[in-house]
Amino acid sequence: MFSPQTYQHRRDTLQMKVGSGLILLLGNTENPINFEHNTYPFRQDSTFLYYFGIKAANIAAVIDIDNQRTIIFGDELNMDQIVWMGRQETLKEKCDQSGVQTSMPFSALQPFLHSASKAGQQIHYLPPYQSFNKIVISDLLGIAIKNINPSPSLIKAVVSQRSIKEQQELEEIEAALKVSVDMHLLAMKFTKPGMMERDIANAIQHHAANHGSPLAYPPIVTVHGEILHNSYKLNILKQGDMLLNDSGAETALGYAADLTRTFPVGANFTTQQRELYDVVLHSFYAARELLSPEITFKEVHLSACERLVEGLIALGLMKGDPKEAVRQHAHTLFFQCGLGHMMGLDVHDMEDLGEQYVGYTEEEPKDTRTFGLKSLRLGKKLAPGFVLTVEPGIYIIPELIDRWQAENKLSDFINYDKLRTYRNFGGIRIEDNFVITESGYRQLGPELIKTAHEIENFRKDYVS
Ligand code: GLY
Ligand code: MN
Numbered sequence: 001m002f003s004p005q006t007y008q009h010r011r012d013t014l015q016m017k018v019g020s021g022l023i024l025l026l027g028n029t030e031n032p033i034n035f036e037h038n039t040y041p042f043r044q045d046s047t048f049l050y051y052f053g054i055k056a057a058n059i060a061a062v063i064d065i066d067n068q069r070t071i072i073f074g075d076e077l078n079m080d081q082i083v084w085m086g087r088q089e090t091l092k093e094k095c096d097q098s099g100v101q102t103s104m105p106f107s108a109l110q111p112f113l114h115s116a117s118k119a120g121q122q123i124h125y126l127p128p129y130q131s132f133n134k135i136v137i138s139d140l141l142g143i144a145i146k147n148i149n150p151s152p153s154l155i156k157a158v159v160s161q162r163s164i165k166e167q168q169e170l171e172e173i174e175a176a177l178k179v180s181v182d183m184h185l186l187a188m189k190f191t192k193p194g195m196m197e198r199d200i201a202n203a204i205q206h207h208a209a210n211h212g213s214p215l216a217y218p219p220i221v222t223v224h225g226e227i228l229h230n231s232y233k234l235n236i237l238k239q240g241d242m243l244l245n246d247s248g249a250e251t252a253l254g255y256a257a258d259l260t261r262t263f264p265v266g267a268n269f270t271t272q273q274r275e276l277y278d279v280v281l282h283s284f285y286a287a288r289e290l291l292s293p294e295i296t297f298k299e300v301h302l303s304a305c306e307r308l309v310e311g312l313i314a315l316g317l318m319k320g321d322p323k324e325a326v327r328q329h330a331h332t333l334f335f336q337c338g339l340g341h342m343m344g345l346d347v348h349d350m351e352d353l354g355e356q357y358v359g360y361t362e363e364e365p366k367d368t369r370t371f372g373l374k375s376l377r378l379g380k381k382l383a384p385g386f387v388l389t390v391e392p393g394i395y396i397i398p399e400l401i402d403r404w405q406a407e408n409k410l411s412d413f414i415n416y417d418k419l420r421t422y423r424n425f426g427g428i429r430i431e432d433n434f435v436i437t438e439s440g441y442r443q444l445g446p447e448l449i450k451t452a453h454e455i456e457n458f459r460k461d462y463v464s
């Protein structure tokens with residue numbers, strides 16, 4: 001955990017931002033896999049971690065702004081639980097580390113909130129995403145689940161704080177990146193034709209586990225990089241394939257890393273692969289150089305799209321004016337998603353609080369309808385302290401091409417004939433993590449080889 005003063009200071013700031021009422025923050029629960037006592041690995045809620053740092057399940061916190069008190073509600077282990085699970089740090093000890101003086105049994109929370117409500121206090125809470133916590137809120141507040149009504153002022157206050165990373169948070173993210181860079185180098189050493197995708201996924205997971213790190217998200221390790229969130233890992237790797245590895249570790253305090261590299265299963269890219277790789281890399285560099293507090297991430301995204309289109313025109317896959325092609329969203333045949341997202345305690349930081357609040361402003365809300373832009377999680381002006389990913393890609397999705405071609409869609413910009421020779425190409429993504437500074441950006445974590453030349457040079461020692 002960070003120091004008790006860190007959590008205290010964050011809570012003080014939150015109280016000032018919200019102003020009045022009572023803030024209710026729920027920890028996460030243990031979720032059963034197939035019966036109650038066989039559970040998924042426990043992960044504490046990130047906002048709870050941010051303000052309290054306490055990892056126990058089934059606890060809640062109240063920050064009573066009006067009466068200047070903070071209380072953790074939860075239960076100490078009973079003797080049966082100690083018999084089965086051993087002695088653990090007590091809730092009281094955890095509260096001390098978090099700088100919280102008062103704890104009460106969980107059963108006291110409902111009457112506490114009832115009295116607060118009767119006294120006219122507003123109860124602020126965040127959008128619950130675990131089903132169990134929807135039930136908990138419904139029970140605690142005596143409202144139907146469909147009437148759960150999270151507090152916009154609390155969401156905005158939390159987003160404004162969590163978006164600006166403290167130095168000690170940046171150090172955590174860099175620690176996650178150190179493990180993650182080694183995971184990626186291991187994958188580039190280990191991968192050989194004849195292996196299965198899962199062999200590489202298992203190896204990197206093993207490396208992270210040996211460093212005390214869970215993975216920050218299910219890794220994407222696939223020869224079908226065009227499938228954006230591909231979880232299938234049973235394909236056999238063949239000479240001539242590319243492997244897309246999107247994986248990152250999480251630190252013990254919960255901070256994530258999110259890296260992607262795409263490399264040949266053999267020692268070298270084919271000419272076709274290398275040409276498109278360089279298009280993506282060029283777009284990556286161009287986007288990176290734009291990162292600064294002077295620009296919106298939507299502008300960076302659109303600029304990266306334009307660079308992709310220029311490269312695709314040079315290869316004869318697209319045609320026309322790049323600016324106009326992007327304005328008409330023609331690039332989305334190749335790049336269907338967004339350029340990046342905030343990162344921190346969550347790999348998609350604060351996604352549970354809503355993209356409109358995290359990535360956009362009321363003046364410039366998210367475009368939730370346009371193919372491509374509706375998947376851009378971050379669009380607003382950047383600010384010093386934001387941590388984000390930059391992850392351009394090219395994804396050749398045969399079904400999407402067939403659909404567009406059948407409609408003759410945007411044929412002024414797409415060279416469908418040439419595209420036929422790329423039908424089984426797959427996908428390429430390059431992803432690194434950055435912090436926005438006063439003057440621009442700083443890349444986080446150790447540099448991980450990225451150019452096609454660097455990758456081929458590295459691979460030649462491990463695969464023929
Ligand atoms: N790892 C998921 C993503 O890059 O957004
Ligand atoms: Mn990402």
Ligand code: MN
Pocket residue numbers: 246247258259260431
């Ligand atoms: Mn990723």
